Amino acid sequence: MTMTARPGLSSLNEIPLTALNQRRLELVSAEVQGTGPWPDRKKSEARQLLALEQLAGRSRMRINTLEAEQDLRAAVWLDVPVAMTPGPDGSLNVMRGAVIGVTYPQVILSMPLPGFALVCLMEPAAGAFYPNVGASRGQRMCLGAILPVGIPVSELVLLSYGLLTGQTIMLDTSDSAGVMNVEAAHYWSAMLHKMPLSSTPFLEPNPAP
């Protein structure tokens, strides 16, 4: 018997899209604007994102919005625990499920951007309690000191998952690269034993269908 290797994150382009996702990609592609390689790049990024959704399973990730007329924009629901502002007694409230908003502009193909430039936490709309998520101004998520030139959208989703689960976290308030909520950084410095909120990898060994 021959074993077929399961596609991985490095082979998103090779995953055949379902009929539904193919139709979604066609709708997105129909409105793409831009010059040079930018339109094709947006289509490619959109395709990879749809493939990631298939690979992860809709119980892990769902693309709620996907458009690419100018910037590529995606609102993505993730099955992930979300730490909320502790109550007066200091007890941590953890919600289930988050929607992140990814805005992917043309300039990322030629310039590194600050780590907080591309992704925000849309749901829960307020009260997320992480050192690397801004408490106001739309809860921007800082995914590192800088986002490299041409970082793929699918990688932004994975980095966001790592941030929300607490698998990657930056607590050093003296380091300007990353901490957007000092109160949360101090809290989590004292509560490191509670991190990560989940150690489940983004791709589980046997994804739900």
Add this chain to the structure above:
Amino acid sequence: MIWSAPGFREITIADGTCVDGLIDRMPDFIGLTVDARAVLADTKVLVVGVGSVGGRIAEHAARCRIGGVDLIDPKSFTANFDTQPIRKQSDVGQSKARLVGRWVKTISPGSVVRVSQQPVQALSWLDLDRYDVVLASTDNLPVEVYLGSVCRRLGIPLIYAAVHGPTLTSQLRIFMNSDDGGPCVFCGFSRDDRERMSRGVKYSCDPGADPHGTLDAQPTVSVSPLCSVAAATAVLELLRMRIGLGPAPRDCMRELNAYGGTAVTAPLTRNDSCPVDHAVLERVKVERPLHQCTLRECAAAAGTSGDAAIARVCFAVVDCLFAWILTCGRCGKSQEHNRFVDRRPMPLPCRCRTCGHRRLAPHPFYSFDALIPARKGLMPHLDVPLHALGAHGRGVVVRSSDRAVLVQSQHTSDGSAP
């Protein structure tokens, strides 16, 4: 006439400090068809980065009596006497822009010299429209790319001067930015350049660089005469461009290698896989102040009429972003806004409808930072004056599939609201 960009301070020198009785040594250039002195006195340049190379560019510009010299550099001089244009111990720690600016003003008291100690990215891109030529020498790849894209958009010639110490090579890259088909700075970036830029490489002249790190510290090692050569050839190109000496300037790279005494000129061409938008903006003036104009008028000025055609274009208002949704910094609730807001973070003239707080900000996902497709919420506002849409209106970019037009007012100098 005030021509310099905001954020600059004009350098003034006390009486008696400037040289009196200047002697004119400007030659009668062969083939000259213009009044060189008048053209140079009317020339305005921006020098970005005024260290080892840029400081000397500014000095040469002053000796050529360039009428307007703006200098921008956020950094201060270190104790590098080997290459930097400093003369005494007390110069160490001084702002590069201010110190060089004073020196330039002393040499050429008739020039308007202004300095800024902020990064060039802090300026609005339209602020650079006031310059005839931009000369840069920054040792910073993201700044190179940014400056290249802005100069390209505005159609301003950019002269980039650099040195490579170990090979005793000085290099100029000249981008005329005259049409959409030309190269941009990023066109010539190698994979290595892109990776270094992504890793956040800083050079030793950057105060943020870690002097002990291997990744963040690549010492800019050179010798003073090499820096002088790069600066001098950059200003010679400036002269050629402005007073029309020799063949018409073109997109090219000029390298001088001191080992072999060789000079090489190679054309710079567009890289078809370059992801940067190469459009050079066409210019259109409207008669009324721009803040009184509507988006429909701007579209018409740019050659697009009728709702169906306008629905296919994108708009951008200079220094503004379009916020569909505002989010409250206190309660987190969102509310519709559907107006332009100033790009700079500043309090908005409205309150949260839920908690009454004033900490409202554009939602990062539901706001457009650059081009806004007209279909994304602008169609109902086509006949509303820009000021009523929250836009202060220095310029409106109208972008269709084949044209990119900057609409400005001829009513005031920059078209903005009084």
